[in-house]
């Protein structure tokens with residue numbers, strides 16, 4: 197039995213809770229220098245701690261931001277960016293209590309969606325989060341991989357100095373915009389620790405920007421691994437792409453062409469890419485891109501099911517009635533009619549029954565109703581409703597987050 201209180205984290209508890217999170221994730225305790233430079237990225241706002249007396253034993257942190265949903269609308273998002281419980285106090289309900297407080301807080305603040313990246317996929321379903329966007333890791337060998345001659349490339353790529361990388365990329369990210377469902381806004385305090393630390397004067401990452409007819413319209417952030425050494429003169433370096441983001445296909449192709457042109461490189465590895473990024477047809481030889489991994493990336497939790505369902509668009513099909521079950525936020529439990537004109541609560545009888553974490557899986561278009569019914573995650577009352585739900589919820593582009601938080 198563990199006694200603890202869950203309450204908001206105070207200003208003077210920021211560093212202790214950050215250290216607690218680091219310990220739970222097995223990272224080293226940060227130095228005073230690190231903290232003075234990047235501690236601002238860990239504000240007290242929107243953090244719940246579990247405390248045994250004055251000592252923190254758990255932390256659940258979130259960023260308040262926004263997320264694009266299918267159809268292009270952008271909704272407020274609680275982005276859960278750090279969860280940990282002290283190793284000597286796990287499996288006694290500490291996380292459960294913090295998650296309950298955090299979800300109640302999102303609901304009270306009118307935030308319709310919450311999201312996270314999961315350290316382990318078995319943890320968050322019980323709190324209503326479902327795996328909503330997958331991401332792939334690709335490997336392109338050099339010098340073999342090159343773009344197909346018909347890929348349109350225009351504009352120029354220029355490398356930034358570290359100071360320019362700090363100054364210019366936040367505005368460029370805004371300019372490129374949330375062009376896929378699942379992309380999120382990046383609050384000002386996200387940038388120092390997640391970008392400046394890596395790409396600024398104290399980091400090792402390189403940033404290159406693409407300029408097209410209307411100015412800067414894409415960028416890539418990468419690091420170099422396995423640098424060429426005297427012991428292995430034929431082994432080139434490996435470029436590890438952290439981000440590649442562009443306004444349109446021409447800028448996207450130009451950034452890939454730039455990466456593929458860099459000398460003394462044996463290959464390019466890019467993790468967290470959209471699962472439908474069309475690299476194979478962009479190459480002269482399809483086999484010069486290999487999908488090394490596909491993993492769960494963004495987990496989504498509808499906090500206000502009515503608002504979340506009403507905000508996205510649906511394709512043409514006859515409506516379906518979904519019965520949603522939500523144990524942690526019972527106000528969501530009920531029936532919702534979803535059709536091409538929108539979604540609303542209804543007293544009509546259910547066609548399909550699902551838990552709120554499964555609704556999170558369906559919502560961004562990553563998973564079809566057919567697949568989720570096949571997996572036993574959707575209970576089918578009326579068999580014809582599965583095909584209708586497929587039509588309604590399907591999206592052309594796969595969802596993608598593209599932001600580490």
Ligand SMILES: CC(=O)SCCNC(=O)CCNC(=O)[C@H](O)C(C)(C)COP(=O)(O)OP(=O)(O)OC[C@H]1O[C@@H](n2cnc3c(N)ncnc32)[C@H](O)[C@@H]1OP(=O)(O)O
Nearest residue numbers: 220278279280281286287288289290291292312314315318
């Ligand atoms: C969004 C992010 O930040 S991802 C990073 C998450 N943090 C980590 O992985 C750091 C290391 N792990 C930890 O700090 C902790 O183990 C946590 C936060 C994952 C879990 O905290 P706990 O306080 O132990 O969770 P709690 O006791 O509330 O468990 C609730 C339920 O989840 C289950 N559970 C908790 N952690 C895990 C796990 N890692 N794997 C499988 N099941 C788990 C428990 O068994 C329990 O199940 P039950 O309801 O059937 O009894």
